[in-house]
Amino acid sequence: MERLDPRARSDIYGLRINRAPAPWRVRSVPYASIMLASALPVLLIADTMPLTPSFGFLMLLAWRMVRPGLLPLWAGAPLGAFDDLVSGQPFGSAILLWSLAMIAIEAIEARFPWRGFWQDWFTASSMAVVYWLACLVVSGASLTPEMVTVAAPQALASVLLYPVIARLVAGLDRFRLSRARTID
Template identity: 80%
Template structure:
């Protein structure tokens, strides 16, 4: 068996030790995924309202619940402004609601640091339903029973989508922290 030069052997294994991910990827993936989630419901639009719930808001909840330290507390304001541009809501509604949601999640994290997935799902569902009802009130549309009946599937879908959003956020977080492959 041929003996490798020690410097060549350390070079082979040295590339895998102390590897770091791309700083651009570490910083941009959470924001880009939330912004993409804000744009997607526009693609499936019914006559009056989108068929999907606010995926951007659900992605924000997912990132904040799955990876609490990634997004700063103030991130709700600029991401909410981006969502307001695409959602059709009055400008400033998502800024306010997303900022309040970030503060509420921060309070939940300080009060219950030992939470698990079920607590996160319950908290995200409660926040999503609160966001849904507040967005209906802020929209300026007449609040009739028919409006609630048409919008109720969005609320149910928001509650049911959170586990998939959390799984997607976990996958995106692994991608965010992975080392970019280099061609040798």
């Protein structure tokens, strides 16, 4: 009977056993994806009025709902500051609104520890619409019915895009936790 070389055995099983995810991926993927999503509308279209929803806020909500314990409660403040700097909103608006959203999600999860897709979608959609309205109020523009009508597709897009963004976050989470490959 022929014995396997220990190095050959580690090649067979080494990629599956006793491998940890890369620490830089574990820590940086959620924050980098939220920051990239915040910058995405600015990179796509530069106009007087944003035509796309706040992808950064939706990504924050998705990370918080898909992986509940991953982002600390205070993460809304620095990520909101980055969004304020990139989006052109008055500085402090996203800091306040993102922090309040993180607190609200924490309160909802304490009250309803069981969760499902529909509850997450309803919660994220209602928060996205409230965030949209608050951004309109804070922006300093006069709120006329025409302005709300023109900006309403953002709110509708936020509601409809949440499941897609949650699916994207689940894929990013799988990438974040995938095992690092080592070369012997």
